[in-house]
Amino acid sequence: xxxxxxxxxxxxxxxxxxxxxxxxxxxxxxxxxxxxxxxxxxxxxxxxxxxxxxxxxxxxxxxxxxxxxxxxxxxxxxxxxxxxxxxxxxxxxxxxxxxxxxxxxxxxxxxxxxxxxxxxxxxxxxxxxxxxxxxxxxxxxxxxxxxxxxxxxxxxxxxxxxxxxxxxxxxxxxxxxxxxxxxxxxxxxxxxxxxxxxxxxxxxxxxxxxxxxxxxxxxxxxxxxxxxxxxxxxxxxxxxxxxxxxxxxxxxxxxxxxxxxxxxxxxxxxxxxxxxxxxxxxxxxxxxxxxxxxxxxxxxxxxxxxxxxxxxxxxxxxxxxxxxxxxxxxxxxxxxxxxxxxxxxxxxxxxxxxxxxxxxxxxxxxxxxxxxxxxxxxxxxxxxxxxxxxxxxxxxxxxxxxxxxxxxxxxxxxxxxxxxxxxxxx
Amino acid sequence: xxxxxxxxxxxxxxxxxxxxxxxxxxxxxxxxxxxxxxxxxxxxxxxxxxxxxxxxxxxxxxxxxxxxxxxxxxxxxxxxxxxxxxxxxxxxxxxxxxxxxxxxxxxxxxxxxxxxxxxxxxxxxxxxxxxxxxxxxxxxxxxxxxxxxxxxxxxxxxxxxxxxxxxxxxxxxxxxxxxxxxxxxxxxxxxxxxxxxxxxxxxxxxxxxxxxxxxxxxxxxxxxxxxxxxxxxxxxxxxxxxxxxxxxxxxxxxxxxxxxxxxxxxxxxxxxxxxxxxxxxxxxxxxxxxxxxxxxxxxxxxxxxxxxxxxxxxxxxxxxxxxxxxxxxxxxxxxxxxxxxxxxxxxxxxxxxxxxxxxxxxxxxxxxxxxxxxxxxxxxxxxxxxxxxxxxxxxxxxxxxxxxxxxxxxxxxxxxxxxxxxxxxx
Numbered sequence: 057x058x059x060x061x062x063x064x065x066x067x068x069x070x071x072x073x074x075x076x077x078x079x080x081x082x083x084x085x086x087x088x089x090x091x092x093x094x095x096x097x098x099x100x101x102x103x104x105x106x107x108x109x110x111x112x113x114x115x116x117x118x119x120x121x122x123x124x125x126x127x128x129x130x131x132x133x134x135x136x137x138x139x140x141x142x143x144x145x146x147x148x149x150x151x152x153x154x155x156x157x158x159x160x161x162x163x164x165x166x167x168x169x170x171x172x173x174x175x176x177x178x179x180x181x182x183x184x185x186x187x188x189x190x191x192x193x194x195x196x197x198x199x200x201x202x203x204x205x206x207x208x209x210x211x212x213x214x215x216x217x218x219x220x221x222x223x224x225x226x227x228x229x230x231x232x233x234x235x236x237x238x239x240x241x242x243x244x245x246x247x248x249x250x251x252x253x254x255x256x257x258x259x260x261x262x263x264x265x266x267x268x269x270x271x272x273x274x275x276x277x278x279x280x281x282x283x284x285x286x287x288x289x290x291x292x293x294x295x296x297x298x299x300x301x302x303x304x305x306x307x308x309x310x311x312x313x314x315x316x317x318x319x320x321x322x323x324x325x326x327x328x329x330x331x332x333x334x335x336x337x338x339x340x341x342x343x344x345x346x347x348x349x350x351x352x353x354x355x356x357x358x359x360x361x362x363x364x365x366x367x368x369x370x371x372x373x374x375x376x377x378x379x380x381x382x383x384x385x386x387x388x389x390x391x392x393x394x395x396x397x398x399x400x401x402x403x404x405x406x407x408x409x410x411x412x413x414x415x416x417x418x419x420x421x422x423x424x425x426x427x428x429x430x431x432x433x434x435x436x437x438x439x440x441x442x443x444x445x446x447x448x449x450x451x452x453x454x455x456x457x458x459x460x461x462x463x464x465x466x467x468x469x470x471x472x473x474x475x476x477x478x479x480x481x482x
Numbered sequence: 483x484x485x486x487x488x489x490x491x492x493x494x495x496x497x498x499x500x501x502x503x504x505x506x507x508x509x510x511x512x513x514x515x516x517x518x519x520x521x522x523x524x525x526x527x528x529x530x531x532x533x534x535x536x537x538x539x540x541x542x543x544x545x546x547x548x549x550x551x552x553x554x555x556x557x558x559x560x561x562x563x564x565x566x567x568x569x570x571x572x573x574x575x576x577x578x579x580x581x582x583x584x585x586x587x588x589x590x591x592x593x594x595x596x597x598x599x600x601x602x603x604x605x606x607x608x609x610x611x612x613x614x615x616x617x618x619x620x621x622x623x624x625x626x627x628x629x630x631x632x633x634x635x636x637x638x639x640x641x642x643x644x645x646x647x648x649x650x651x652x653x654x655x656x657x658x659x660x661x662x663x664x665x666x667x668x669x670x671x672x673x674x675x676x677x678x679x680x681x682x683x684x685x686x687x688x689x690x691x692x693x694x695x696x697x698x699x700x701x702x703x704x705x706x707x708x709x710x711x712x713x714x715x716x717x718x719x720x721x722x723x724x725x726x727x728x729x730x731x732x733x734x735x736x737x738x739x740x741x742x743x744x745x746x747x748x749x750x751x752x753x754x755x756x757x758x759x760x761x762x763x764x765x766x767x768x769x770x771x772x773x774x775x776x777x778x779x780x781x782x783x784x785x786x787x788x789x790x791x792x793x794x795x796x797x798x799x800x801x802x803x804x805x806x807x808x809x810x811x812x813x814x815x816x817x818x819x820x821x822x823x824x825x826x827x828x829x830x831x832x833x834x835x836x837x838x839x840x841x842x843x844x845x846x847x848x849x850x851x852x853x854x855x856x857x858x859x860x861x862x863x864x865x866x867x868x869x870x871x872x873x874x875x876x877x878x879x880x881x882x883x884x885x886x887x888x889x890x891x892x893x894x895x896x897x898x899x900x901x902x903x904x905x906x907x908x
Contacts, residue, residue, distance in 0.1 A: 077773060081631050088630060088815045186628070192774040194628030201627065202612070202620030204514060205507050205794035330780060333759055347503060347787035348618040354756060355777030365773040368631035380808055389514045 058091040060375045063124035063155075064098040065146055066136035067106055067117075070160055070187070071098070073364030074134060079112060081368065091375050099124045125150040132182075132374050134367060135159040144168055151179050156383055158370040160187035160363055166261035170274055173386065180384030182377050184370035189262045190215050190339045192362025193355040194369065199269040200388050203345060208270040210310040210344040212470065215262045217337035217357040218253035219285050219305040221245045223322070224335045227293045227303065233286060245337055255284035256305060256320040263307040263320060270343070271309065272392035273316050279396035283321030292465055294431060295409045295439030296324045302332040303467060308399055312476045319399035324407045325470040330354075400447045405472035408454065411437040412462030419460045423453060444472060484517040486801045489550035489581075490524045491572055492562035493532055493543075496586055496613070497524070499790030500560060505538060507794065517801050525550045551576040558608075558800050560793060561585040570594055577605050582809055584796040586613035586789055592687035596700055599812065606810030608803050610796035615688045616641050616765040618788025619781040620795065625695040626814050629771060634696040636736040636770040638896065641688045643763035643783040644679035645711050645731040647671045649748070650761045653719045653729065659712060671763055681710035682731060682746040689733040689746060696769070697735060698818035699742050705822035709747030718891055720857060721835045721865030722750045728758040729893060734825055738902045745825035750833045751896040756780075826873045831898035834880065837863040838888030845886045849879055870898060 062078075064071055078095055086092050097116035100106050106117060116123070125133060125146050133150040137143045140163050147157050147164075157176060159165065164172075165188050176183035186196050190213070199208075214220050218240065225236040237254065240246035252258045260282045264275045285305050296303050301324035308319040325332040330352045334340040339357030344350050356362040377383045408426060410416055416438050420428045426440035442450065450466060457464045488504075490497055504521055512518050523542035526532050532543060544550070551559060551572050559576040563569045566589050573583050573590075583602060585591065590598075591614050602609035612622050616639070625634075640646050644666065651662040663680065666672035678684045686708045690701045711731050722729050727750035734745040751758040756778045760766040765783030770776050782788040803809045834852060836842055842864050846854045852866035868876065876892060883890045 077631065080772075081633070084633070084816070085631065087817070193777060194624055197628050198620055198624065201799070202623050202795045203791070205503065205511065205798060206791050207507070207510070330756070330759060333756060345791075346506075347791040349782050349785075349788065351619060351779070351781030353777070353779060356775050359775075361773035362775065365629070365632050365771075369628045372631060373627070380806070382806055382808070390510070391513070 057086070058379055059094050060091050060131050060378055061094050061096045061129050062132050062134060062371070063096055063127060063130040064134045064136065065121060065124055066138065067098050067100045067109060068136065068138065069360045070363045070367070071136040072109070073360030074136065074367050075111060077361060077364045077368050085372070089372065089375060091379050093371065093375065096130055097124050097127065121146045125155070126153060130155060131378055132156045132158060132371065134371070135161060137161070140164050140167060144172070147172055148175060151175050151181055154179060154181060156182035156374045156378065158367055158374065159185045160367060161185070162188040162258070162261045162265060166264040167277070169265065177384065177386060182374045182383045182385070184373060184387050186370050187363045187366035189265050190341060190355070191357045191359060192365055193339055193341065193353050193357070194366065195266070195341050195353055196269055196387065197369065198353060203343065203348070204390065206345040206347040208343060208345045209312070211266055211270050211308070211341060212331060213263065213266065213307045213339070213341040214304050214331055214334050215307050215339050215341065215357060216253050216259045216305055217339060218246045218250060219259070220334065221337045222254065223285060223288065223303055223305065226288070226290060227297070230290060232290055233288060254286055256282035259305060259307040260320045263309055263318060267309045267316065267318070269388045269390065271311050271316055271394060272390035273394045273396070275316070275318060275396055280318045280320055281398045281400065285322050287465070288322050289409070289411070289465060291411050291437045292409045292467060295437065296407060296467070298429065298431065298439065299407065299441060300327045301325060301407060301469070302327060304331060304334070306470060310399060310473065311394060314394050315397050316394040317397050317399040317402055319468070322467055323470045324467045329470065331470070399473060402473040402476050403444045403446050405444055405469040406442045406450055406466045407439060407469060408442060408464065408466045409437060409439045410457055410462050410464050412460070416462065419457060419462065423457065441469065483512070484805055485520050486517050486557050486804055487520050487522045487555050488558050488560060488797070489522055489553060489556040490560045490562065491547060491550055492564065493524050493526045493535060494562065494564065495786045496789045496793070497562040498535070499786030500562065500793050501537060503787060503790045503794050511798070515798065515801060517805050519797065519801065522556055523550050523553065547572045551581070552579060556581060557804055558582045558584060558797065560797070561587060563587070566590050566593060570598070573598055574601060577601050577607055580605060580607060582608035582800045582804065584793055584800065585611045586793060587611070588614040588684070588687040588691060592690040593703070595691065603810065603812060608800045608809045608811070610799060610813050612796050613789045613792035615691050616767060616781070617783045617785060618791055619765055619767065619779050619783070620792065621692070621767050621779055622695055622813065623795065624779060629769065629774070630816065632771040632773040634769060634771045635738070637692055637696050637734070637767060638757060639689065639692065639733045639765070639767040640730050640757055640760050641733050641765050641767065641783060642679050642685040642731055643765060644672045644676060645685070646760065647763045648680065649711060649714065649729055649731065652714070652716060653723070656716060658716055659714060680712055682708035685731060685733040686746045689735055689744060693735045693742065693744070695814045695816065697737050697742055697820060698816035699820045699822070701742065701744060701822055706744045706746055707824045707826065711748050713891070714748050715835070715837070715891060717837050717863045718835045718893060721863065722833060722893070724855070724857065724865065725833065725867060726753045727751060727833060727895070728753060730757060730760070732896060736825060736899065737820060740820050741823050742820040743823050743825040743828055748893055749896045750893045755896065757896070825899060828899040828902050829870045829872050831870055831895040832868045832876055832892045833865060833895060834868060834890065834892045835863060835865045836883055836888050836890050838886070842888065845883060845888065849883065867895065
């Protein structure tokens with residue numbers, strides 16, 4: 057039985073999960089595969105921080121990345137550093153040394169992915185990154201191995217656990233954003249600097265990677281107009297509930313007529329849709345496609361062992377390719393040109409919430425196209441659903457409501473953008 | 483670019499779906515693969531029934547299975563006949579002729595799967611059957627490629643669309659079983675002879691296949707005590723609703739301490755669980771595992787194009803193996819000994835429904851361990867949740883209630899069987 061030697065970069069939460077799972081799953085791997093894995097060395101930034109970490113007997117702990125990426129005995133480098141620049145240098149060096157790469161680094165993949173993928177293809181090494189999107193949900197392998205023969209028309213994801221946790225807490229406990237975020241930070245569900253999670257940047261990175269697999273399309277950060285959840289108010293959550301809707305941070309990409317419409321931001325989801333029931337740190341991705349209709353994949357979006365399991369499934373695929381001499385196949389080989397557009401270009405329905413004191417009835421009743429209703433709780437705000445309207449008309453409508461001095465906010469209604477009219481198609 | 487030649491057995495719903503998808507997806511397949519497919523011939527039972535069917539130009543229609551399985555030009559045989567005996571003969575002959583096989587035939591796989599898989603392994607051909615379980619949901623490939631590095635502890639599936647459609651209709655419309663079934667037959671969601679679907683036989687076949695992938699365990703039909711939905715009453719659905727539960731036909735396999743507990747039958751699911759929201763002909767499979775916790779896979783369980791898409795993903799995998807000379811790898815290579823037991827051996831909670839006329843209070847109040855409540859609708863039945871009890875104690879409890887002449891029915895509460903006590907473990 058062949059032994060495949062692994063080098064690991066980084067020993068944080070994900071790295072430790074990989075070390076653990078390689079040990080606990082060794083017997084099962086030996087039973088089902090023609091090879092076994094050996095973890096030879098682990099590179100960390102600061103040796104002093106890892107003196108207490110337990111590694112398998114014989115595994116080398118080093119603070120030099122080159123001890124891993126330049127080691128001729130190592131077949132596969134698992135990158136779990138989580139930075140952009142140093143990880144890129146290390147990965148490129150390892151590829152040039154003929155090593156296959158497994159990475160969980162969504163930031164790197166979203167911003168410099170194509171460049172590294174080309175390098176890996178040229179060097180005929182494997183480069184897998186299942187763990188970069190939705191942690192433990194095997195969505196990239198599902199898209200590349202199971203839905204490759206289908207035509208995907210839309211991907212809708214709840215793919216940031218922190219944002220979903222905060223919104224769920226706001227909804228269930230009636231908390232405002234700041235209180236819910238502080239509680240999430242206390243419990244370790246949000247980082248000390250939560251910017252990437254709550255501003256939708258992390259979800260955008262993941263949507264960029266998903267769009268390559270689903271649509272063959274390489275979006276860049278500037279193509280996706282991301283909004284965060286920082287301005288979502290308890291009044292918006294309450295008015296959504298009253299109308300049978302749940303507010304989630306959604307990442308959406310929808311293809312129609314060679315255009316790829318994308319959106320990252322808070323949206324209101326009808327309770328009948330599966331994504332409305334995805335709560336807390338759970339992630340879920342709904343895929344709409346011609347042959348299957350809708351399939352939904354739900355599971356843990358983060359955490360040591362879920363992320364490590366995705367890395368181990370990449371390791372098995374790479375190990376199999378090494379044993380059979382098949383390295384160099386792309387994780388995703390689908391490419392198809394499309395024009396990137398914001399989803400706001402598509403007419404859709406919106407939930408409008410008007411807050412403020414005094415008589416709001418006279419104000420909202422000026423906008424008869426919206427089905428207004430007052431909060432059942434008796435608080436001083438009104439909410440309503442618009443018909444399907446252009447974004448310009450929505451802005452105009454909100455502007456007229458704001459003239460009263462009231463606070464006006466809107467959320468798109470998920471999947472109300474079903475039909476792209478001809479004029480947008482042009 | 484290599485051409486891989488396909489022969490198709492059967493041109494019913496699934497076979498026609500394969501023909502369609504091979505044509506609509508040809509361009510995408512050519513863009514992402516090193517090969518193209520050619521459908522050379524299609525064998526049907528009765529040529530006269532298929533004179534109007536449209537096949538690609540040059541495709542041969544024959545009523546001789548041997549024209550396909552003995553044709554030396556054909557690399558892959560897709561079996562979409564859906565019978566047991568003739569399909570087995572055809573598949574075995576094709577394997578002996580060195581052809582790889584793709585099948586959607588759950589009945590055959592559940593009853594004679596191991597035998598054919600051994601034959602395929604010896605002949606070094608591929609044998610894939612993603613379409614045999616849960617139609618369009620890629621659950622087998624997820625289990626074999628993505629969760630292979632995890633330790634699965636439980637699989638819970640809604641894997642019969644007909645039964646789920648009937649139960650959903652009974653729940654939503656307040657219909658009794660016979661009315662709901664007749665409506666489903668009218669709409670084509672249930673067959674004229676619905677035995678396999680409503681008696682839980684079809685779900686048992688699928689659970690047997692799932693258990694091989696998830697637990698490495700080959701259950702046989704007699705290991706799984708299957709019940710159907712034919713005795714589920716509107717009163718049971720109503721009492722479940724009152725307690726925040728939804729009744730579904732579940733297929734469950736749970737491994738603990740080298741024992742595999744299985745169950746197929748109606749059960750009540752707490753509304754907080756994702757499976758409670760799977761309605762109509764939808765299928766879903768929840769997988770509990772050590773590394774991932776719970777992941778859930780939801781989608782269409784049947785239909786021409788979803789099933790055909792699963793067959794096409796098998797075709798891509800086989801095509802890749804043929805091009806690279808890798809045929810003969812098993813779809814699932816996991817084997818692990820375990821003792822098969824019925825899940826009823828594990829103590830669990832039950833929903834009990836007592837129907838009848840007259841004063842039921844005096845009867846149910848004799849059983850104080852159950853938290854009884856009267857139907858809010860004022861109808862003459864009571865329902866209650868038991869604590870976690872042995873199945874023998876449940877039977878005794880129901881027997882004592884039946885002495886009053888009332889109709890007594892029970893449903894297990896999903897996931898109330900979490901802990902297997904020591905005495906069951908022995």
